[in-house]
Amino acid sequence: MVQQPFSQMVNIPTAEELIGLAFSRSQRASPSIPLRASLLTRTKRISEARLRALCDILCAKLNRFYNSTPKFDSLHPFYKALLELLVKIEDYERARRRLLTSQRIIRKLTRDYVRRIRLSNDVDEVRNIRREAYGRIASVIKRLRKHLKLLEYVRNELRNVPSIDPNELIFVVAGYPNVGKSTFVDRVSSAKPKIAEYPFTTTEINVGHFTWNNVRVQVIDTPGLLDRPLSERNKIERLAISAIRYLANVIIFIIDPSESSGYTLDEQFSLFNDIRSEFSETPILVVLNKIDISPKExxxxCERFFGVSLLKIIAKDGIGTDMVIEEALKMAGID
Ligand SMILES: Nc1nc2c(ncn2[C@@H]2O[C@H](COP(=O)(O)OP(=O)(O)O)[C@@H](O)[C@H]2O)c(=O)[nH]1
Ligand SMILES: [Mg+2]
Known part of the structure; x- marks a missing residue:
């Protein structure tokens, strides 16, 4: 299974936390000093060692943040769309670049101040140089404040979104609440669906998997996403929903003709029209569920409305679900 690009992001501290952590850790550096060394030699050696340690610790941290933060261009279009909803891409890329340039600045400052320490012949002066170096390095990190904050925000919002394997097909299930979406996903998945988060919405989404004639498929149940009219959505939710166009190979739209879900047929048709216009390029497979309790009329x-004969299933008993999968695979271009 391919890793979701944001799941591996490391926790990114605030600038102040990073400074505190690196400074206290660098104080543990203790160089070996000849026993009879003068106070000046001792001060110079310790100052140099701690300054170098500070530099190494900070650069190692910044490098880890950089390496764990995915490059925008390398992302799957779905993740690109989500990231674009969260932050300005130029800000994101700038934050990443600053993690690199700050390392260069810290290394240069360290080199310069180590040189000055070595040239000094006065204990107080060495202490002042060290203090100045610490101040300069701390302000390099402080200037990263908003960049670190932005990256941590991205990590928090995106680390639990579903992982998408670009080599797998993705079927997204839509339809009003209680029409049987979760039951369907549960039925067709070979293992218990995993829970993932979808940013900008309050609910979690279920991601199921199965393999059909060697084709691997993910089925995604999206409570809170494709289960009510788009007109009831705020702008950010609409955009978040529209990112699904990069995700879904096929949308499986489930209708409950029994109306036991609490939604009339007209309401369900209208939700279908909504989704049809939102996802104009994605094939949509309409399925009638709860056939066991649905009146024939x-x-x-439903069939008159769609003008075709529709697949009829009883998701709770797994009846007809195989046909849905076969049909969805055909729509995805796989026979
Ligand atoms: N009679 C009947 N009930 C079903 C069927 N499929 C699902 N249900 C029931 O409908 C209710 C809602 O199902 P659920 O999968 O949670 O709907 P979701 O909100 O769309 O995910 C549950 O009580 C299910 O047991 C079916 O084929 N026939
Ligand atoms: Mg559900």
């Missing part, structure tokens, strides 16, 4: 109304 309602089933007939």
């Amino acid at each position: 309602n089933v007939d109304r």
